[in-house]
Amino acid sequence: MFLDREHAPTEDEQYECYKAMVEALGGLPMVLRTVDIGGDKPVDYLGLSEHDLSFLGLRGIRLGLARPDIIKTQLRAVFRAAKHGPIKLLFPMIATPNDFRRIRQIAETVRKEVDGPQIDLGVMIEVPAAVTMAPELAKVVDFFSVGTNDLTQYGLAVDRTHPLLAKRADSLHPVVLRMIDTATKAAHAEGKWVGVCGGLAADPLGAQILTGIGVDELSMPAALIPAVKEKLRKANLADLQALAKRALAQDDAVAVRLIPPAV
Structure with a gap:
């Protein structure tokens, strides 16, 4: 509008x-x-x-x-x-x-x-400052929603619209995943739920890793829901958690993408 x-x-x-x-x-x-x-x-x-x-x-x-x-x-x-x-x-x-x-x-x-x-009043987690202050934010808000597109851009200091740098703006980079993990832990410590509304939630591998991290809700275009649901329904939660742990330990997004998915 x-x-x-x-x-x-x-x-x-x-x-x-x-x-x-x-x-x-x-x-x-x-x-x-x-x-x-x-x-x-x-x-x-x-x-x-x-x-x-x-x-x-x-x-x-x-x-x-x-x-x-x-x-x-x-x-x-x-x-x-x-x-x-x-x-x-x-x-x-x-x-x-x-x-x-x-x-x-x-x-x-x-x-x-x-x-x-x-x-309910929630906040977007899309700048590194919000991740750093996530424990304090979780005490005063009702929920978090992680915007992975901007969190990737600000976390990696990459303009996601720049034609020469766009490939660097990969939301599967461990820097981004670790920030999501930090924010999720902070929210859950206060009994608050966490959603992801950026492009990473619509990526089948990304959705598996996010679920393994503990994200409660994934938002994506309606046309992509069936494929992501199928991946998650076929997976075991323990396997998703193991996948997330491996992803968080990598050095870059390329290494994360080389990890075999849970299903």
């Missing part, structure tokens, strides 16, 4: 869209990420410079905090739609617990304004 248009979507426009989505799920929860433009998702209507919208600029929640009019409009629509079905709200580009506390306070103010229901 935010891309390829001349102006930001209105509150009512967003509300109608979210309401239709949550009603279509028939009672199943919908995880909705707040606006995450910038980087490889630029827009013109905000009047921001190319520098502002860079991968290290006003991405994700940084834009929401810098432009509260944008995030408050979306939050109002979300809490109104949450009256029609369960929504879990996910904040991108969170780096520290204070980032989350600031946006949580804004969200709670908006929720009261529209008399919306209490909903």
